[in-house]
Amino acid sequence: MHNPEWLELIPLYIGQQLTIAQKAEFENHLATCDLCQRELKEWRLVASVVQQEGARWASNLPPLRMPRGELALNQATLEGRRPNGFRNQEEPTNINININVNPSAVPVQRPRLSLTLMAAALVMVIFGGVVIYLLSQGDDNQPANTIGLAPQSITETAQPSPTVTLFGGGEASFKSSTPLATPSPPSPSPYFTPQPIAPASSDYCNVYNIIGEPIGIYPWPDLAYSPVDTMQPDAVYQTWVYSSNGWYQIFLLGEGILGWVQPDYVRIDGNCAVITLPSPTAPVFVPSRTPAPSTICQLDGDTISLRPLPGSTYDVMAVVRGPLTPSARNDSGWYYVMVDIGGALWDGWVSTLDVTVSGPCDDLPLDNSSTTNEPTPMPINP
Amino acid sequence: MTVQPQTTDLELVRAMAQGDMHGLDQLYALHGPSILSFLTARLGNRELAEEVLQDVMLAAWKNAATFRGESSVRTWLLVIARNRAINAQRRYAPTMVSLADAPDIHSTDTGPYEAVARDFERSAVRQALEHLPDLHREILVLFFYHQLSGNEIAEVLDISVGTVKSRLHRAKEALKRIMMTQQEGTDAQS
Incomplete structure (x- = not known):
């Protein structure tokens, strides 16, 4: 049987992205492989047409239409600014591009005002950071290094503080x-x-x-x-x-x-x-959030670990997002759920520590039978 | 002294960050055609691609100070271009491909039967390329026209290198399917 990996190498071969050794190995195989030769011919045709079309689309560059006076002013306001976020080095949020704005409407004093505000904020951040740091030093139980790094929405014990960059x-x-x-x-x-x-x-x-x-x-x-x-x-x-x-x-x-x-x-x-893969085969599952009636037990959370059996010693099969509707529970704070992951129904247990519980969950049937130490992370209906 | 192209690109961006409009003009002259080609492939519409290209250069100007040179300038521009193209596609309803509006570059091939047959085959691929989904067309263009590496494409498209390879193959399979459908349509007419 033909190894499909050879076929995967063909575009890389045409694009000259194989190493010398890979290239030699591939050419050896190519000499005896009719399928690869046919595929290579097709890929070469595709590459050639794409190159020609790419060149055609690149031709006749229109003139650059820019409000140059405004841009110069705009660049002055941006000077000295540092990125405060990262997403492919472009600004993470859309820039409000309004090329018709009247430059005279842009207040000239804005850069100075912005700098003043930034300086004031910085002083507050440093002062607040020092105070919190000193307080945390006096409390051995307080994880001083990590305060403020965790987003408030995720870690309820975190205390959002402006000291992120100082101590975080x-x-x-x-x-x-x-x-x-x-x-x-x-x-x-x-x-x-x-x-x-x-x-x-x-x-x-x-x-x-x-x-x-x-x-x-x-x-x-x-x-x-x-x-x-x-x-x-x-x-x-x-x-x-x-x-x-x-x-x-x-x-x-x-x-x-x-x-x-x-x-x-x-x-x-x-x-x-x-480190493990939570779900070796299934893609990360994001079920749609639907408002649930309060008459049923629901488990909510953004990162709920699904395990084959109730116990944190068992490997995580998948990380799913709530709400989930459990059908049973045990006395140790674990809920039995069935989750549709990529069209396959998976069953498993989630910990009460992972979820926010709502509804009449105490009424669920008790299932304390699952105590085996042999995980069976198999989907019910793969 | 020979200046490395990469250094020149970086210097242009730094000049832009300092408010030098000539830097923007030069960057546009150097990379404008390449970005326009990508945008045309991605958007399937020449007119819209030209419009978005202006947005891309404006965004590059405004973000020049934040560019740290960790990727190539071309990759950076392509990332901006892709983000702008996605925004543009959200603003406008999907348009039918009008790639034919782009200026034509006639083949210089002339001659016997083989050349005619080859032209026919190329024409079929070109037509199929126009009907290819945007995601497939853009990866073919990035790979074969821009000649980016798998890692660079992954960076531009925000996908893994493995996905680059699989998407490349899916693009070719889709191209083949479209060609077969076109062929069946031609056969049925004749």
């Missing part, structure tokens, strides 16, 4: 407040599921921001969502799971899950052999 998440500050020898246990959080076996900090797989810019932390591994927070350039988080599209779910010890980051913008280091 830097490797040095992280290690100083969480000594390697005595890691602080994860505190209970509605969105935090502790590791199966709490390891030392050095046993975690750490995630580093490598691009020197704040990168978006998303509530779901999909750019269709808006970032809920940013990972600062010097921040170090931990991960233990990645999605089917390669994103890493990041968390911070003692704080909980913060969200997802794109793999291209981070480097992982540490004990990364332990």
